[in-house]
Each structure stands twice: as structure tokens, then as C-alpha cells.
Amino acid sequence: MGTSNKQYQPTLVIKSCSDCPNIRKEPQYTSDSWERANNWYCTETELENDGKKIAGYVEWMDIKDIKVPEWCPLRIKRKKEKV
Numbered sequence: 001m002g003t004s005n006k007q008y009q010p011t012l013v014i015k016s017c018s019d020c021p022n023i024r025k026e027p028q029y030t031s032d033s034w035e036r037a038n039n040w041y042c043t044e045t046e047l048e049n050d051g052k053k054i055a056g057y058v059e060w061m062d063i064k065d066i067k068v069p070e071w072c073p074l075r076i077k078r079k080k081e082k083v
């Protein structure tokens with residue numbers, strides 16, 4: 001049995017920013033204490049110091065509708081690697 005020095009990099013498929021390790025969720029407080037919503041920021045960007053805003057006031061039922069933005073740094077990096 002031969003061994004190979006070839007290194008494999010695992011691939012993480014991200015269909016939603018909520019699955020990405022670069023997301024920062026900040027609670028969005030309202031006058032209704034029962035509401036649970038978050039603002040989403042991307043920590044992979046440097047804008048606004050804490051990351052560029054992905055979406056605001058995200059409730060659990062909204063998560064499935066929020067797509068990975070076109071400006072996603074990982075998406076742009078991958079496009080550059082393919083060229």
C-alpha cells in the first residue's frame with residue numbers, strides 16, 4: 001500500500017451564511033420581549049470594524065430565504081482561484 005504526500009483540503013459547502021463560521025449574529029431588541037431576531041454581519045469583511053451587514057432583523061423563519069451575498073469574500077476568493 002503506497003502513501004501519498006498529496007494534501008487534501010476539506011471543502012465546506014455553505015448554502016446559507018448561518019452555516020458559515022464567519023457570521024456574527026447580534027440580537028435585535030424590540031419593545032416586544034418575545035421577539036427573537038438578529039442582525040447578521042460577516043466577520044470576513046473589515047467594513048464597519050465588526051463586519052459588513054448581511055441582513056437585518058432575521059427571525060428563525062427568515063433564515064431559509066437569505067442567500068449568500070454576491071460580495072461574499074469566500075465567493076470572490078473562489079472565483080479568483082478558478083481563473
Ligand code: SF4
Nearest residue numbers: 017020022023042072
Ligand atoms: S458573506 Fe460569505 S464569508 Fe461572510 S458569513 Fe456569509 S458565507 Fe460566510
